[in-house]
Amino acid sequence: MLRHAGRTIAQYGLVVAAIVVLNFALPRLAPGDAVDYLIPPEQAGTLTVEQRDRILSQYGLDEPVPVQFERYVSGLVTGDLQSSIRYGQPVVDVIGERIGWTVLLVGGAVMLAMLIGTLLGFRSAWRRGRRSDVGTLSGVMLVDSMPPFFVGMLLILVFSVALGWFPVFGALPGTEIAGLSAIGEILQRLVLPLVTLTLAAIGPIYLVARSALVSELREDYVLMARAKGLVGRAVRRHAQRNALMPVVTIGLLEVGALVGGAAVVETVFSYPGLGRLIYESVLARDYPVLQGVFLLLAIGVILANLIGDLLYPLLDPRVRRPPAAAA
Amino acid sequence: MSAGGIAVQLGLGRLRGQVSPAGRRLAAVGAGLLGVLFLLALLAPLIAPGDPSAPAGIAYQAPSAEYLLGTDDVGHDLFAMLVHGARVSLTIGVLSALVATVIGLGVALAAGWFRGRVESVLMRIVDLALSLPFLVLVIVLAAFFGRGLVTTVLVIAAVLWARPARVLRSQVIKVREFQHVVAARGIGASPLRLIFRHILPRVAPLGVAQFVRSATIAVLIESSLAFLGLGDPSRVSWGNILFFANQRSAFITDAWLWWVLPPGLALTAAILGFAFVGYAVEEWSDPRLGATPRRRARTGRPARPEAADDIEQAPGTVLDVRDLVVEYGPPATAIRAVDGVSFTVAPGSIVGLVGESGSGKSTTAMALLRLLPPGARVVQGAMLFDGRDLRALPPSAMTALRGRGVSLIPQSAMNALNPAYTVRRQVAEAAALLPRTAAAADARARELLEFVGIPSARQDAYPHELSGGMRQRVVIAMAIANEPHLIVADEPVTGLDVVTQVRILRLLAEVQERWGAAIVLVSHDLPLVSRVANELVVMHEGRIVEAGPAAAVTERPEHAHTRALLAPLAVQEGLA
Numbered sequence: 001m002l003r004h005a006g007r008t009i010a011q012y013g014l015v016v017a018a019i020v021v022l023n024f025a026l027p028r029l030a031p032g033d034a035v036d037y038l039i040p041p042e043q044a045g046t047l048t049v050e051q052r053d054r055i056l057s058q059y060g061l062d063e064p065v066p067v068q069f070e071r072y073v074s075g076l077v078t079g080d081l082q083s084s085i086r087y088g089q090p091v092v093d094v095i096g097e098r099i100g101w102t103v104l105l106v107g108g109a110v111m112l113a114m115l116i117g118t119l120l121g122f123r124s125a126w127r128r129g130r131r132s133d134v135g136t137l138s139g140v141m142l143v144d145s146m147p148p149f150f151v152g153m154l155l156i157l158v159f160s161v162a163l164g165w166f167p168v169f170g171a172l173p174g175t176e177i178a179g180l181s182a183i184g185e186i187l188q189r190l191v192l193p194l195v196t197l198t199l200a201a202i203g204p205i206y207l208v209a210r211s212a213l214v215s216e217l218r219e220d221y222v223l224m225a226r227a228k229g230l231v232g233r234a235v236r237r238h239a240q241r242n243a244l245m246p247v248v249t250i251g252l253l254e255v256g257a258l259v260g261g262a263a264v265v266e267t268v269f270s271y272p273g274l275g276r277l278i279y280e281s282v283l284a285r286d287y288p289v290l291q292g293v294f295l296l297l298a299i300g301v302i303l304a305n306l307i308g309d310l311l312y313p314l315l316d317p318r319v320r321r322p323p324a325a326a327a
Numbered sequence: 328m329s330a331g332g333i334a335v336q337l338g339l340g341r342l343r344g345q346v347s348p349a350g351r352r353l354a355a356v357g358a359g360l361l362g363v364l365f366l367l368a369l370l371a372p373l374i375a376p377g378d379p380s381a382p383a384g385i386a387y388q389a390p391s392a393e394y395l396l397g398t399d400d401v402g403h404d405l406f407a408m409l410v411h412g413a414r415v416s417l418t419i420g421v422l423s424a425l426v427a428t429v430i431g432l433g434v435a436l437a438a439g440w441f442r443g444r445v446e447s448v449l450m451r452i453v454d455l456a457l458s459l460p461f462l463v464l465v466i467v468l469a470a471f472f473g474r475g476l477v478t479t480v481l482v483i484a485a486v487l488w489a490r491p492a493r494v495l496r497s498q499v500i501k502v503r504e505f506q507h508v509v510a511a512r513g514i515g516a517s518p519l520r521l522i523f524r525h526i527l528p529r530v531a532p533l534g535v536a537q538f539v540r541s542a543t544i545a546v547l548i549e550s551s552l553a554f555l556g557l558g559d560p561s562r563v564s565w566g567n568i569l570f571f572a573n574q575r576s577a578f579i580t581d582a583w584l585w586w587v588l589p590p591g592l593a594l595t596a597a598i599l600g601f602a603f604v605g606y607a608v609e610e611w612s613d614p615r616l617g618a619t620p621r622r623r624a625r626t627g628r629p630a631r632p633e634a635a636d637d638i639e640q641a642p643g644t645v646l647d648v649r650d651l652v653v654e655y656g657p658p659a660t661a662i663r664a665v666d667g668v669s670f671t672v673a674p675g676s677i678v679g680l681v682g683e684s685g686s687g688k689s690t691t692a693m694a695l696l697r698l699l700p701p702g703a704r705v706v707q708g709a710m711l712f713d714g715r716d717l718r719a720l721p722p723s724a725m726t727a728l729r730g731r732g733v734s735l736i737p738q739s740a741m742n743a744l745n746p747a748y749t750v751r752r753q754v755a756e757a758a759a760l761l762p763r764t765a766a767a768a769d770a771r772a773r774e775l776l777e778f779v780g781i782p783s784a785r786q787d788a789y790p791h792e793l794s795g796g797m798r799q800r801v802v803i804a805m806a807i808a809n810e811p812h813l814i815v816a817d818e819p820v821t822g823l824d825v826v827t828q829v830r831i832l833r834l835l836a837e838v839q840e841r842w843g844a845a846i847v848l849v850s851h852d853l854p855l856v857s858r859v860a861n862e863l864v865v866m867h868e869g870r871i872v873e874a875g876p877a878a879a880v881t882e883r884p885e886h887a888h889t890r891a892l893l894a895p896l897a898v899q900e901g902l903a
């Protein structure tokens with residue numbers, strides 16, 4: 001068990017290292033001069049050759065690549081991700097201001113989607129082939145086929161413009177607020193982006209939950225549970241306990257897709273998280289921030305996968321206690 | 328033949344390379360949606376001539392004969408933009424999927440052909456690519472590498488190739504070991520020839536499935552990029568229309584009705600179309616999907632037969648089966664698995680129900696518990712147990728009887744235990760039905776497990792930690808937990824080694840002695856069953872061909888089929 005965990009963590013460490021290398025290589029592989037990625041575009045066009053060279057040496061970009069890489073990695077270790085072109089602040093600080101909103105949004109959406117997706121999926125599996133199953137399945141496939149930004153725009157149209165229930169801009173009201181009313185305001189602004197992101201994540205979770213339970217229902221132990229006299233909920237518990245394992249795995253894998261979804265959804269709702277920061281950085285050509293956010297999100301997704309891998313043995317005794325250890 | 332085997336043979340399942348009716352319906356709808364959209368894209372210059380990005384009229388016009396979808400805030404013809412947008416969205420979607428599939432196929436062939444170090448390095452890269460947040464990566468790549476059409480296609484392909492690579496590689500490895508490919512390799516055929524003649528044709532169907540799946544995601548990614556303003560600025564696409572709608576607050580007026588809805592619905596239709604077609608293609612390319620019957624045969628809930636008041640159970644029997652008929656499949660083409668079977672079981676006796684695969688013995692056994700697989704039903708006869716016809720019992724009464732009156736030791740007991748719970752918990756669960764307190768049920772479970780030969784040290788084991796024989800003992804403990812009058816044991820020793828088979832049969836005989844339960848012992852192994860059975864019932868093709876006291880049947884078999892089933896014993900005795 002511990003050896004399994006150790007090996008898993010080592011494998012993920014390798015993936016993180018590869019992401020760091022990729023992040024280092026990207027601006028160097030991209031077309032054009034490195035200077036174009038370091039200073040605001042409107043200034044870059046007017047520079048003389050000497051000015052360009054000065055900027056390059058200022059950032060250490062005239063040194064050999066291994067030296068640059070070493071400096072890059074030691075910078076990462078000390079939390080130095082260069083400075084934002086747009087804000088002039090360290091990238092770490094810019095990210096720090098935004099990250100909480102995205103954690104709230106993505107974390108909430110993953111949990112909601114797993115809860116609703118699993119409930120719907122299990123319900124469909126028990127009624128497979130019947131009208132309510134086919135109806136739910138079609139509905140989920142339809143929602144899953146709608147781009148999240150389109151869903152977000154529709155929700156704004158209905159709930160903000162037509163009904164006026166929710167504000168559509170940002171995460172906080174413009175005025176100073178405190179205490180309970182602050183929580184109310186924050187929740188009110190969270191609802192629509194959260195619903196949008198949850199809808200974007202439900203599809204795969206629902207499908208996995210449904211097919212996992214359908215295949216568990218064909219297992220002999222379910223027949224045996226009925227044969228030994230169990231009914232209703234007791235039989236259900238047997239099958240669902242096992243069908244839950246792949247659901248947890250897919251749910252944590254969904255974090256990767258949701259982080260991308262957040263970039264789009266936060267843009268629709270002007271929600272001040274990392275996704276919106278990506279969008280703003282692209283428009284402002286703020287490449288250091290873009291790289292920093294990518295690095296952080298990639299590592300966050302890897303961590304979610306790692307948690308899934310470490311959690312799985314707790315759910316499945318066959319992995320937790322392999323037969324060799326028990327004999 | 329097992330009941331499931333019959334269902335598959337009847338075609339309730341699906342044969343290799345076929346698509347289920349549901350899959351075919353989905354494919355038709357999907358192809359229809361895609362057909363309309365591709366036609367729109369193809370005919371765009373005819374339907375809406377002129378440059379869609381040039382302002383055509385006055386801003387914010389409502390739909391009219393001239394502008395079918397009205398105009399946006401600067402007077403663009405929204406219908407023209409929608410039609411031309413189809414070209415960009417679909418072209419990028421299809422091209423990126425194509426590039427991604429080709430790259431994935433190349434990687435899969437290299438990894439699957441060379442194996443060894445090449446494979447492990449390639450698959451590490453695949454794992455890495457799969458674990459990255461793909462949409463964020465696309466955005467970053469697009470930001471660095473630019474927004475032209477070709478760049479966008481390459482960028483999207485760069486994040487999509489890994490899934491096809493992983494799926495196709497396993498197929499390449501499988502095909503590589505096919506007999507004729509191994510043979511061709513043996514006679515020194517060149518790798519290129521092997522790959523093109525033998526491997527590619529067999530990998531192609533899965534490749535098509537992966538292409539369609541990639542196209543589904545590619546359309547979504549392209550629209551997301553365009554929506555974030557990262558698309559080709561000189562071309563109109565659906566995502567790009569929505570980008571402007573969002574930026575310029577299309578919500579203020581009613582313009583959203585023709586500004587936001589049409590491109591959004593077009594995108595949804597394209598993604599849905601690809602997803603539907605993809606589902607069918609995947610079913611067609613992968614024989615494992617949908618290979619087992621999914622839905623109940625559409626026979627509806629059969630009317631419960633009238634309680635057979637006029638039939639009296641034969642005196643001195645615990646079970647009296649009369650003229651039982653079980654059919655599989657829809658009524659018109661039904662196949663009779665059990666055709667007029669009658670036999671009785673005396674209290675506390677062991678009746679061996681023997682026959683080869685497909686003789687209907689297992690179907691008879693499952694009919695007794697009313698646990699027949701989907702598509703099978705009792706159409707005639709009575710099963711009298713304790714004076715009541717099991718066939719006519721209401722479902723709740725039948726449930727109440729299971730485990731307490733009649734219990735089951737199922738076929739392939741290896742899988743009859745839930746892998747997620749300890750064996751003691753599973754036995755206690757059965758014991759708790761009587762009803763007992765949790766502590767009493769647990770004590771009862773310990774006692775039962777001890778009786779069947781699971782020492783207390785192993786009672787907290789999970790099923791996978793026990794040997795096949797031990798698991799079979801646990802299942803027996805579950806079956807006797809509530810002292811049923813009748814135990815139906817369906818091939819209880821199949822798959823175990825000979826020594827264990829004898830031990831388990833001895834245990835069943837002990838169960839019968841100690842609790843006085845009658846046992847219907849279903850097996851294909853007549854010599855083995857005859858060691859413990861009091862009576863034997865021999866079945867062949869759904870009918871009973873011979874029945875009587877065990878000694879009489881084994882010593883003076885009258886039917887040729889019985890003699891055939893006995894042959895192994897004769898051989899063994901001849902050797903002894």
